[in-house]
Structures are given as structure tokens and as C-alpha cells.
Amino acid sequence: MNKIRYFDHSATTFVRDDVLREMIPYYITEYGNPSSLYGLGRRANKAKEKARQYVANAINCNPNEIYFTSCGSESDNLAIKGIAYANKYKGNHIITSKIEHPAVINTCRTLENEGFRVTYLNVDKDGIVDLNELINSITNTTILVTIMYANNEIGTIEPIEEIGKIAKMHNLIFHTDAVQAIGNIKVDVKKLNIDSLSMSAHKFYGPKGVGALYVKNGINFQKIQDGGHQEKDKRAGTENVAGIVGMGKAIQIAENNLDEYNKKLKYLREYLITEIENKIPNVQINGHRNKRLPGNVNVSFKDIDAEELLLNLDSIGICASAGSACSTGNPNPSHVLKAIGLQNEYSKGTLRITLGDENTKEDVNYLLRNLKYFVDKLRENKIN
Numbered sequence: 115m116n117k118i119r120y121f122d123h124s125a126t127t128f129v130r131d132d133v134l135r136e137m138i139p140y141y142i143t144e145y146g147n148p149s150s151l152y153g154l155g156r157r158a159n160k161a162k163e164k165a166r167q168y169v170a171n172a173i174n175c176n177p178n179e180i181y182f183t184s185c186g187s188e189s190d191n192l193a194i195k196g197i198a199y200a201n202k203y204k205g206n207h208i209i210t211s212k213i214e215h216p217a218v219i220n221t222c223r224t225l226e227n228e229g230f231r232v233t234y235l236n237v238d239k240d241g242i243v244d245l246n247e248l249i250n251s252i253t254n255t256t257i258l259v260t261i262m263y264a265n266n267e268i269g270t271i272e273p274i275e276e277i278g279k280i281a282k283m284h285n286l287i288f289h290t291d292a293v294q295a296i297g298n299i300k301v302d303v304k305k306l307n308i309d310s311l312s313m314s315a316h317k318f319y320g321p322k323g324v325g326a327l328y329v330k331n332g333i334n335f336q337k338i339q340d341g342g343h344q345e346k347d348k349r350a351g352t353e354n355v356a357g358i359v360g361m362g363k364a365i366q367i368a369e370n371n372l373d374e375y376n377k378k379l380k381y382l383r384e385y386l387i388t389e390i391e392n393k394i395p396n397v398q399i400n401g402h403r404n405k406r407l408p409g410n411v412n413v414s415f416k417d418i419d420a421e422e423l424l425l426n427l428d429s430i431g432i433c434a435s436a437g438s439a440c441s442t443g444n445p446n447p448s449h450v451l452k453a454i455g456l457q458n459e460y461s462k463g464t465l466r467i468t469l470g471d472e473n474t475k476e477d478v479n480y481l482l483r484n485l486k487y488f489v490d491k492l493r494e495n496k497i498n
């Protein structure tokens with residue numbers, strides 16, 4: 115068996131030892147329901163509130179602006195539907211982009227079926243949203259702009275500060291899906307005029323099944339799940355205390371190591387991109403060259419079937435992703451690759467390599483060697 119070399123950190127990450135260690139007591143001894151009045155419950159509640167403080171510190175907001183959820187997808191649903199329903203009396207128009215995660219795109223589609231009107235903004239060849247089109251799309255019925263912070267496939271970081279300014283100027287609510295950004299780059303919701311933001315713990319070395327939503331005080335949003343009064347009556351259901359504690363620890367570690375982590379990933383990313391471009395002919399790097407997530411390399415190999423390449427890589431222990439983890443089994447180019455206008459002979463051969471904490475230069479060299487070997491082999495097979 116080959117050692118696993120994991121290059122799919124945008125799909126999910128391992129859980130850090132320190133994170134898991136903090137979580138374990140909340141399953142075994144400190145298992146109280148945080149709504150209970152006795153000590154066991156109060157201690158669970160205290161741990162949950164401590165985690166809320168850590169999450170709030172990371173993005174520079176007040177802890178009472180953080181709502182814990184079950185994942186990034188739920189945070190997007192709660193934010194977009196919740197804001198749309200609560201502000202319907204002002205208008206029914208929402209602006210988003212063509213490259214959002216399905217948690218946003220499909221939420222917008224549902225709202226379209228319910229009578230909302232949605233504009234899907236174009237992006238340029240690097241995946242940057244068209245700000246002029248954003249400004250021109252705004253009407254007196256527009257209530258919400260939802261644009262992702264950083265793209266999960268091609269890694270492009272959007273001009274969030276400009277979008278925040280435009281939204282503020284036009285009195286619109288601005289939500290951002292920051293699931294790929296939190297833990298990877300510094301995010302300050304105050305500085306960037308962000309009204310609402312989604313994140314997910316399993317994208318930054320925390321557990322799966324726990325997310326958070328920030329909504330600025332004063333922004334109206336409706337709950338979308340009925341039940342108890344947890345999370346200031348915005349998200350019913352007994353809280354995932356252990357998961358929340360893990361999320362708090364994970365975000366604390368991420369924030370404390372952000373500069374170092376960024377530096378390491380950027381170095382490996384640039385090395386990987388340069389070596390791929392130097393050693394393998396007919397390749398194209400997708401996404402913005404500099405405004406991109408530190409660990410993201412999205413590369414298209416002309417005349418290659420990405421799934422075939424992935425299976426070959428998997429056979430020697432390499433984990434990577436074809437375009438997007440959400441489109442496994444789907445042979446069509448992803449909506450993101452379509453939106454950046456990638457030619458078909460390239461888009462079919464698109465690999466997403468996302469670097470993370472445990473990757474070393476030796477891992478990257480192993481990846482490079484085998485990438486070249488399999489791409490050459492697959493291209494030869496095609497000719498013969």
C-alpha cells in the first residue's frame with residue numbers, strides 16, 4: 115500500500131490532534147445539554163460561548179452576531195433564504211455570481227421558484243466578478259448581494275472590499291460564502307462591510323458537521339427551521355457542543371498561524387505551478403495568478419480525461435480532485451470552468467490540487483513526478 119498523499123484540502127481536512135482533544139470531554143463527561151439549568155448543562159453552555167468568542171475574534175465581530183449551524187451549506191441556506199424572506203417587503207431581487215458553490219446557486223434557484231428574481235453575474239477569464247455588471251444590475255427591488263469570498267474550484271479571491279462598498283452605497287445587504295477563505299486568509303467583516311458570512315469547520319482542520327453564520331446586528335433574517343429557541347431563536351436544534359468546541363479551537367489555531375501557514379502554502383503552490391508549466395506541455399493554470407487561495411492549484415491538461423488521471427494518481431496514493439468534488443461522476447465541465455470560458459479540450463482534463471498543513475516539498479515532488487508520468491502515458495495511449 116502506498117502512503118496517502120493528500121492534496122484535496124478544499125474538499126475537507128483532517129482534524130488536528132489538539133482540536134480532537136478539546137472535543138472529547140464534551141462527548142464523554144461534559145455531555146450536558148447547554149439549555150439545561152444544572153451545572154453539567156451550564157458548563158456545556160459556557161464551552162459553547164467560549165467557542166463563539168473565538169469565532170467572533172477571528173473575523174472581528176461581536177459574539178452575539180455568530181450563529182452555529184451544522185455546516186457551510188446550512189449557513190448559506192439560512193443566510194440567503196433568511197435574509198430574502200425577512201426583507202421581501204422591500205423587494206424580491208437578489209444578485210449573485212455564476213461561479214458560486216451549489217449551496218448558494220441552488221438556494222438561489224429555490225428562491226427563484228418562490229418568486230424571487232436572481233441575477234447571476236459573469237466573471238472574467240480569471241474568475242473575477244464583473245463589478246460594472248454588479249452596479250448596472252442593481253434596481254430599486256434589489257435586497258441582497260451574495261458573492262463568494264474565494265472560489266472552491268479555481269481559488270480566485272473576489273474583490274470583496276469593493277463589493278462591500280458598492281452594497282453599502284446602495285443600501286443592500288451583502289452576504290459572502292467565505293467557507294474557503296476562513297482559516298486560509300485574514301477576513302475582517304467590519305473593514306470589508308460584510309453583513310453576513312458563512313464558514314465551515316471541516317475546511318480548517320476542525321470536525322465535519324459544524325458551521326457558523328455571522329449576521330451583523332440590525333440585519334433582519336428569518337429562521338428556516340422550526341423548533342426550540344436555540345441560537346437566539348434563529349436555528350432550532352440542540353447544539354453540537356463538541357463540534358462547536360472543536361470549531362473554536364480550530365479557528366484559534368488557524369488565526370494564530372495564519373501568516374506562517376500562508377507563506378508555506380504559497381511557496382509550495384508557486385513551486386508546483388512553475389514545475390508543472392516547465393515540465394508538462396499543453397497545460398493551463400486556471401484562476402487568477404495572484405489573487406488566489408494560498409494552497410490552490412487548478413490546472414488543465416489538454417486532451418486528458420481528468421477522471422482517468424485521478425484514478426491513476428489514486429492507485430499510487432495521491433488524492434486530488436477533478437474540477438470540483440461536488441461534480442464527481444459528472445463528465446461535463448463544471449459551471450465554474452464554463453463561466454471562465456475554458457476551451458473544452460482543456461476543461462475535461464482539469465485537476466484541482468489543494469495544498470495543506472501536512473504537505474511537504476517531498477510530497478509535492480512525488481506528485482510532480484507522477485503527474486508528468488501519467489499525463490505523458492495517457493496522452494501516448496490516446497495517440498496509439
Ligand SMILES: *Cc1c(COP(=O)(O)O)cnc(C)c1O
Nearest residue numbers: 185186187215217266293294314
Ligand atoms: C465546502 C464548501 C461549502 C459547503 O460546506 P459544507 O460544510 O461542506 O456544507 C460551501 N461553500 C464553499 C465555497 C465550500 O467550499
